[in-house]
Amino acid sequence: MNVNIVDGRKEKIFDGSTKVLIDIFRSTTTIPLILYRGAKYVIPVRTITETRKLKNKNQDYITSGERFGLKIPGFNFENSPYSIMNADLSGKIVLFTSTNGIKVLFKLIKYPGDIYISSFINLTATYNAIKDNENISLVVSNRPDGKSDEDYIYAEMLKSRLEGNEVNIDDYINKIINSHGAKRLKIMGAGHDIDYSIKVDMYNYPVIYRDGKIITKN
Numbered sequence: 101m102n103v104n105i106v107d108g109r110k111e112k113i114f115d116g117s118t119k120v121l122i123d124i125f126r127s128t129t130t131i132p133l134i135l136y137r138g139a140k141y142v143i144p145v146r147t148i149t150e151t152r153k154l155k156n157k158n159q160d161y162i163t164s165g166e167r168f169g170l171k172i173p174g175f176n177f178e179n180s181p182y183s184i185m186n187a188d189l190s191g192k193i194v195l196f197t198s199t200n201g202i203k204v205l206f207k208l209i210k211y212p213g214d215i216y217i218s219s220f221i222n223l224t225a226t227y228n229a230i231k232d233n234e235n236i237s238l239v240v241s242n243r244p245d246g247k248s249d250e251d252y253i254y255a256e257m258l259k260s261r262l263e264g265n266e267v268n269i270d271d272y273i274n275k276i277i278n279s280h281g282a283k284r285l286k287i288m289g290a291g292h293d294i295d296y297s298i299k300v301d302m303y304n305y306p307v308i309y310r311d312g313k314i315i316t317k318n
């Protein structure tokens with residue numbers, strides 16, 4: 101098995117490897133939780149304008165997302181695990197756009213190979229789904245102006261586990277809690293999202309991108 105941690109900001113020619121998108125704060129935490137809260141599926145959308153156009157075509161769509169961490173006026177939800185965990189999304193279709201994670205996702209879909217959306221929320225389900233694959237790219241979303249240490253912490257843990265090492269998840273959780281990313285969330289007034297980002301295996305399914313949708317892989 102060959103497992104690489106890759107900077108999602110760089111335009112890398114992703115071969116046919118299995119790709120795991122990682123954006124702990126907060127897209128790949130929020131998206132599995134949207135499915136956990138009953139949504140049929142998530143439609144990733146590049147821009148706010150496109151999201152609004154889709155919503156205008158179908159008022160039943162739910163809108164969720166942010167730009168630079170801030171809620172988008174008129175959207176139903178931010179990109180907040182906390183707010184999603186308190187929502188009933190049964191049977192809903194959720195439009196989702198975000199600053200980093202979705203931007204990287206649209207790069208990955210240009211290349212062959214499965215794409216998993218992963219975080220602590222569906223850690224074990226993701227691990228079990230990919231552990232027998234030969235080539236795995238752990239794609240960390242980062243941020244336009246720098247690295248997201250929380251993404252690397254998760255990627256290093258998953259890499260270590262895939263390479264057959266025993267990992268103490270609590271050690272990694274502590275690193276997340278004390279990460280620069282966590283400090284940023286607190287400064288943004290979103291500290292309550294940290295707790296919801298470390299709820300290990302809340303969702304027992306892998307989550308994948310397929311044909312324009314992000315779905316639960318049953």
Ligand SMILES: O=C(O)[C@H](CS(=O)(=O)O)OP(=O)(O)O
Pocket residue numbers: 123125126127128166167168169170179198199200201202241242243
């Ligand atoms: O909403 C978030 O936490 C981030 C935006 S920023 O990095 O805080 O500006 O978006 P994401 O795409 O989830 O990294």
Ligand SMILES: [Mg+2]
Pocket residue numbers: 123124125126127200201241242248
């Ligand atoms: Mg992020």
